[in-house]
Amino acid sequence: MKRTIPFLIASVAGFVLIIAYFVPFAEGWGESVSIWFDVLAAIAFILGGGNLLKNHLQKVSARKPGWAYSAITVAAFALTLFAGLAKLGATPNPQYPASSAWSGAYRETGTVFWWIYEYAFVPLTATIFALLAFYVASAAFRAFRARNTEAALLLGTAFIILLGRTFAGVYLTSWLPDSLYGLRIENLSVDIMRVFVTAGNRAIMIGIALGTAAVSLKILLGVDRSYLGSGDE
């Protein structure tokens, strides 16, 4: 029972939506369900936030190693949540000046939530993202070795693209005569993109489309039920 009913729900819902895609009358169903999903995901934040609090508070109360960091996490979480939900520092919507401050925008310049966003959230996330610049460098040194033909092709292409997308490439091959125009690095890099990258990406995309469709179908047919968890029928 505990597995059969959910499977039936999934299967019926899925097949109804597949058919709805071809029926003009039902065309909007997919979109409605997408909006429902967002609502559901937003409700699920309660589960996630609760879990986060539980995890970290447990660490703090048990004085596990690193509990101070957990305390920082909880404090940052609580402060941001409060500032955002209470719209601290917000002013009413200028379109409706008679309304209360609740009508204001929660992330308007000047609110506490905006301040946290601008000066904590943005620099932290953007710098984590910027770490990638360093990691590509170390990957280039360590992983890009011409061990075999495949690896050589990978690094050779990366080489041409890296050169072709800066002034260095233009400079290096600008002496080539016009008859060999296509061999100038900047043009070579465009041709690689137009021919090989297009071919490769198309094949990958077609494969992914087929894979996605097959996995979906398996789930709707009940061939793959592992996502449903334990099998106490």
Added chain:
Amino acid sequence: MKLLRGPWLWILAALIMLLTAALVPASSGLWRMIDYERRFLAVVVAVFCGAVVYWIRHARQGGEITVRRVPGLEAIDEAVGRATEMGRACIFVPGIQDMNEVQTIASMTVLARVARTTAQYNAIVQVPTAKSLVMTSAREVVQAAYLAVGRPDAYNPDSIYYVTDEQFGYVAHLSGMMVRDRPAACFYMGSFFAESLILAETGNAIGAIQIAGTAQPAQLPFFVAACDYTLIGEEFFAASAYLSGSPAELGSLKGQDVGKIIVAVILLIGVTLATVAEISGSPALARAVELLQFDILN
């Protein structure tokens, strides 16, 4: 062409649908119920689904299914084994998208297998997630795996936890945790974005065995360059079929191959038509190519 032999009923049904789509005029009442613009899409969907269903049934009835080897998959057990020997944990990262993404669903079926192996080897698997719904699903899956090998007592729900929805907050936590806990094996299975290289390079710095699988084409280069094994695109979706080992699931792979044959056939017909049209300059042929591109394949 063995792939196409047998399913006569389906081939017949597909032919009827194809003829209906091609011959029934646009003004017909039928197209008030079915979207005229999508009639050929319906045929393709029916043919593809039919092929998958046929091969699954074929396999269930004891038909022989042969599939090629995918190296990354065999490495999963090996990686878990190594983690056990070293007495360290494995971590499983299910990507950063929610359960409305098929890659995340596929990653749950891979997790089922990884969790089963860790349960057998008595190793620990950590699953930090970026979405609450993924956390709840992952808990179901891991619990089921521990139950299936008869060790429900060893299941610890706290090892599957929610971090944050924010991509880089999640990565900051993961990379910090990897450096501190030094897991011996890292699995990255699901939908990844920029975090792929941060994870793979951090994993590399701590010397973990890394196995990745994703259908985000943009991230494949990084996984290919920095991980020990990578399941590329469609291979990732095939992984659950391989790992389950059940003939029915393997049958679906054959269905996918039929899809590829469809691509090749349409492509060759189209390209031949287009080439002949280009050389001969015949307007009729050019119109046929246009019909194929913008009506049938729309």
Added chain:
Amino acid sequence: MLSILRNLDRRLIFLMMLLAVAVPILLQSRFPEKPSGLAQAVFDEIEALQPGDRVLLAFDFDPASEGELGPMATSLTYHCAQKELRLYFMALWPVGPQMISNVIQDVIRRDFPHMVYGEDYVDLGFKSGGEGVIKVILTDLRQLYTTDARGTPLNRIPMLEDVTDIRQMDLIVSLSAGTPGTKEWVQYAVTPYPHDLRIVAGCTGIQAPLLYPYIPQQLPGLLGAIKGAAEYEELVMQAYAGEDPPARYAEARRRMGPQLVAHVLMILLIIAGNVVYFTEQKRGRR
């Protein structure tokens, strides 16, 4: 020498990368740009529009990718404003509205103060739902958007009075850093309505190869990464800004300095890695 290379500490590589980017920024060096075909195509698509035509600017990126897409947003908005097009901004990313208000502040308010909100440009704000939003507003804008980002009902905004759905847009300009983004706009908006809609896009480096398969049928023009931004900036500034454009319209071209040095460093690192690899192989064979 070789032993130094072989035992090269990761942290030393990190330091080199830091210097490769930091030094050109401090020196503020600039290099010439030669626009590529795809940047030219984006320019031409916008150039072909008439004053008063409707352009939908979809800003689907966040502060993390502003380094690449910010300069594109600036010069695209500048170009559209110069052409006197009507601009409809919207975002499918929750932080997109911030990016929209940045360009409104930096470009429209500063250099086009005569443009009136609601008549020449409007900010529709963020809607969650990804591709679902695209699908809905293709047939009915008001089903999802009851107000603009400032809370004004759509019916009271002059430039939205006769807009029922986004198929009425003359061009979609999509700036995207991931999902949902240009790919979704191409898949769900342009692919089903090839005769009604045209799209040009700017994307991050990582997105660019993924979008090439859609070129040119579904996606006529594409600005790829900071290089694309620099090329397009060059085109727009040459055409409209005269001799001495404000410094903020040179952002992308300025960023090409660190880019050049860092690329050269990457190439040297690849070469160094392979030198180590091949000499070790040789030794192993002996």
Added chain:
Amino acid sequence: MQRSTMLWTLVMVVAAAFLIGRTLQGEGGRGSAYVRVVPRAVDEDHPEGRWQGVERVDPAEYWRAQAADPAQTAVRWSPANTVGIWLAALFTLAVLSFLAGDNPVYKVAESILVGVSAAYWMVVGFWEVLVPNLLGKLMPGVIQAWALPGLEAEPDLSYLVPLTLGVLLLWRLAPRGAWIGRWPMAFIIGVFCGLRLVTYIHADFLSQIRNSIVPLVVMNERGFAFWDSVRNVLTVFGMLACLVYFFFSIEHRGAVGKCARAGIWVLMITFGAAFGYTVMGRIALLAIRLEFLFDDWLWLIDPNNRRVVDGATALLQSAGIL
């Protein structure tokens, strides 16, 4: 090791003290931020606006305003934003310190980021999704009076469905019947499997085949176009070779093996190109962070001329700072 740590700490403390000293000296210096007061909701009764908001302005604008009228208060130094810039700079450095190895500073930054971002998304989910798309649909009157004065809608009872699903989902927190939480999950998974199945076949599968249909021989006004033809031939056959690589039911041996190998080559070129392109983006990201440090915080460079003022004001500026 201990000694070097102490040395570094000392260096950093001295540097920080120097920078903070420079900032606090007078109004204006490294990392300072200025705001302009803007009137909000201006009408006849309130020519100054019913209340006032602020927006950030360039330092040059402040100096110009000060030069014109030293008593003005419309443009002023902002303590909150100045502290903010400093905090942002310290966070940036804290994350970069991870490159040298895990350390307490990074751990603090990481903990703050996890807490702030989890709450950030919850707040966004609440105000952007739950309020307008659930509560606003179910009881528009209440929501209009409370938070969305622009909302004009009738109750839409179809939104009881996501509400019910949400309640079922949260049921797993209840002591009994946690299994009921599987129902909404199953619904979601089923729905999206159905949706993705068709949309992927529609958008990626069919449209990619369509885009690949090109003539292998290209003619133009001058006759046979050799290079265009070569490009098309390579594209079509490159793609077919990759598809052979993904074929599951045949082992990669013999002719199939050769084809699959060519397919891998094409894939590797694709990956190499993607890598090259991505490097560009990643470097731009680092550049913008460093620009923030050098420009907004340390005032070492000024690419956007945000601190350039004319001669007379410059005099005042130098007097104010030095």
